[in-house]
Amino acid sequence: MTDTVEDVRKGLPSASAFGRLALCPGSFTMEKSCPDESSEAAAEGTLLHRYMEYLLLKDDAAEEGMEFSWHDFLNSREYESAELNHEQVELCGRALRLLDDVKEKILDYPDAFFSLVSTEERRFLSDWIEGGEYSGQWDALFRVGSDLLVLDWKFGRVAVDSAEANRQLEALVPLAAQKANEEGIIYNGIYAAIIQPRVAGPASVTFYDDEAISQAEQDSLAVARAAVDPDAPRYCSEAACRYCRAKAVCHEAAAMVEQASLIATDRDKWELFSPAEKVQAYHLAKTAKKWAAAVDYRFEQDVAAGLIPGFEMAPGRTSFTVTDPSGAFSVLSAEFPDEVTAEAFAGCCKVGITELDRLVHAARKAADPKATTKASREWLRQLLAEYGESKTTKGSVKEVEGGAA
Incomplete structure (x- = not known):
């Protein structure tokens, strides 16, 4: 782990790992000596979480009659400047729409208020009698009428455990209750939701009453105690x-x-x-x-790092991509007017359908604000049917209930 992560989590188990720690308690101690593994997916996930926090805070500021920009947000959090592409912005828009669906589903009466309590807040929970301590950081906490809602965004392409079975959410619920009790927020129960905008279907939501909150606290502290045990067993799966x-x-x-x-x-x-x-x-x-x-x-x-005698990293391959086809055609056609015609040049090009999807959707949305990404994709494919071809990739294995034991 990096020093920053160690400092934030104080070397204690974190709710984000509870799904794994419940299965393999010994992995906690082993991971502490391993370096972080960076990836494009992790970097994108961080960026998207930041943008969702910005959108929530922006809406909250708007209710107070205040303006709040993306760059103001980055500066206030001391983040590096970052920009989202069109697809990522659309993804975050879908996440907000899924949140709206959750609101409609759980509001207990028509005029019930829905207000933001905090975003990206890390808290710690300790049991001074039985022992055990852990931390957790929710993506957002809301007041919803007479209840609370603790929310976790997931931007991966693989569905995670449902809210009802999700150990991370289970561990966040007692932390939300702790904050509410400390700040005098009255609530009847706590909703917990997972929103996965890249996964088909609605958000996954579950509800914790007082008894379930108490049980979630006991179960989560038990996971934490088992993880920090120096003799914790490891179970591979x-x-x-x-x-x-x-x-x-x-x-x-x-x-x-x-x-x-x-x-x-x-x-x-x-x-x-x-x-x-x-x-x-x-x-x-x-x-x-x-x-x-x-x-x-x-x-x-x-x-x-030069630590393995007899091995070295071979240089990577350099590729060249034409990013301005219009400019490239102008230069080449001027150089070879008889050979590099528009038709000949077009024959060398391959249109990226994802980029074309974005361009067409932006144009349709400018004309009709209600245009959806899905509708734009379907419209474009119908329009260009005779100029392209559709291919279906090999399906993937999906495990369902009732399979082989």
């Missing part, structure tokens, strides 16, 4: 290892990879495996891929 930074050095993960390579019964044909054995092999193989990717990452870092 696809779900536990998915986001664990320690899997490259974990003996249990390595053993599972070995098991995946030695799957065998007294039958030597896949067709003779039982459905349960095929499921086991499938999950082992997925875990092995994640372990291999983690080892690759750590190994490349060491090679780049």
Whole structure:
């Protein structure tokens, strides 16, 4: 972990990892000695969370008759300047629409107020009798009529556990109750919601009454106690290892990879495996891929640092992309007017449908503010049907209830 993360979380378990820690308590201690792994997805997630915080604070300021700009927000938080592309702005817009749906679903009477309490606030919870302490940071906390709503944005493309089964949300609920009690906010219960704008379907919402809040506190503190136990066991599984930074050095993960390579019964044909054995092999193989990717990452870092004799990083390949096709055509057609015609140049071009989607949607939205991204995509494909082709990628495996045990 970086020094900043350690300082913010004080070296304690964080609610964001509780889904993993509940499955593998020992991963907490192992991860503390592992470096952070940066990725484009993580960087985008940070940017999108910042923008959502800005949008909520902007709406809150507007109710007070105040103006609040994106750059003012970045400066107030001492963030580096960053801009979102059109697709990311649209994604955040969908997130807000999903939040509006949540509001309509949970408001207990027509004129009930909905007000922002805080954004991106980290709090700590301790049990001085039984022991155990952890922290958690919600993305937003609202007052909703006579209740509270604690909210978590998820911008990944893979659906996370539902709000009812989500350990991170479960751990955030007692922290929200703690804040409300400290600040004299009266509430009957706490709603907890996960909004995933990249995943089809509505937001996932659940409700905690007093008894459920108390149980959530006990269960979350139990996870924290187990995680900081120096003898905490490690249990390797696809779900536990998915986001664990320690899997490259974990003996249990390595053993599972070995098991995946030695799957065998007294039958030597896949067709003779039982459905349960095929499921086991499938999950082992997925875990092995994640372990291999983690080892690759750590190994490349060491090679780049000159720590592995006999290995070095080969230079990356340099690619060149024409970003201004109009300018490129003007230059080339002037140089070779007979050869580089408009038709010949167009034959060298490949239109990026994602970029074209953005351009067309922006044009349609300017003409009709109610135009949706989905409708613009469908309209564009119908219009250009004779000039292009559609391809369907291979589907992916999706686990459903009632499968092989």
